[in-house]
Amino acid sequence: MRVVVTIQHPAHVHFFKHAIRELEAQDHEVHVFAREKEMAIDLLETYDIDYEVLAGESDSLASLAMVQATYEAKLLRRARKIDPDVITAIGGVAASHVAKVTDAKSVVFYDTEHAELIQQLAYPFADAVFTPDCFRREVEAPHVRYAGYHELAYLHPDRFDPDPSVLDDLGVEVGDDEQLVVCRLVEWGASHDVGNGGFDDIEDVVSQLEDAGGKVLITAEGDLPESLESYQVSVAPERMHDLLAHADLFVGEGATMAAESAVLGTPAVYVNTLSMGYTDELEDYGLLYHFDGEERHQRGLHQSVEILEREAPTFWEGRRESMLADKTDAPDMILRAIETVVPEDVALREEARLRREARREEVTTT
CATH class of the missing domain: 3.40.50.2000 (Glycogen Phosphorylase B;)
Structure with a gap:
């Protein structure tokens, strides 16, 4: 052909x-x-x-x-x-x-x-x-x-084996009392993004995640406030999934990266007024939490903090195995x-x- x-x-x-x-x-x-x-x-x-x-x-x-x-x-x-x-x-x-x-x-x-x-x-x-x-x-x-x-x-997992060297390559050190959080911000420029939104205040997001013991790395489509520029990481596109796989939590506005984290077994908190069938189903599997509406900012952060403070990695791996068995x-x-x-x-x-x-x-x- x-x-x-x-x-x-x-x-x-x-x-x-x-x-x-x-x-x-x-x-x-x-x-x-x-x-x-x-x-x-x-x-x-x-x-x-x-x-x-x-x-x-x-x-x-x-x-x-x-x-x-x-x-x-x-x-x-x-x-x-x-x-x-x-x-x-x-x-x-x-x-x-x-x-x-x-x-x-x-x-x-x-x-x-x-x-x-x-x-x-x-x-x-x-x-x-x-x-x-x-x-x-x-x-x-x-x-x-x-x-x-x-x-x-x-x-x-039959196609992708995460490379643990990604953190060393980025020069990122996660302390014994810290958990790695990847935060994704979108630019809201796509045709289907018109009239929609995510977080209200990204500085508040970082502050609350850090207070809960998170080591926050930000990947953003647009510019960040000057106060948060030190949190931004430049990840080679082919290494992003290695980073998501080794994170303890994903918090972000992008549906694709939220779903990628979820299928890798990294719990994903997705804050966006838009929902899709796949985000809803991954939420049914307990791998993704979606927050929309007027209080999405605070509700999403509350869930993020709860995950950092309460859940163990093996908990998410079990949910991932249940999902993979159906796919x-x-x-x-x-x-x-x-x-x-x-x-x-x-x-x-x-x-x-x-x-x-x-x-x-x-x-x-x-």
């Missing part, structure tokens, strides 16, 4: 990296196209994945529309030359549109219910949409639910999803491709 994978966020690199390797190991032809977004390009380089950048970053919702249009137009030009069998993506707006025009099949993965615009633009054109079975919305496309989370595509191996699911939409006899697909190329040559010659 000829498979196109599109990347528009660092988490997409993690999600597809094992599937890309498996596809290439099976001698399929894989083309990866990316948009510059935070550390996505750095991750592609780190994992030695061949890629091509089609568009840059955006600094506002208005510029995001232009960047997306540029990305889609360039993807269409490249796909016409490649003539892929499958185009796959998370979200899948460009992937589903380009697949329709190029006679490819589109496989879209998604797990974010409130990103309605993306779903309205992608789902009607998709050949198959795969979501975790905790996804709470109906999908206007062939819809397959699977028992898992995006994060398990790269953090399942499937996501990279294998990705491969099955791609294979499902492709005709059984790929030779027929190749013959059709050769006929199209012959017709193009005839037109050019004429």
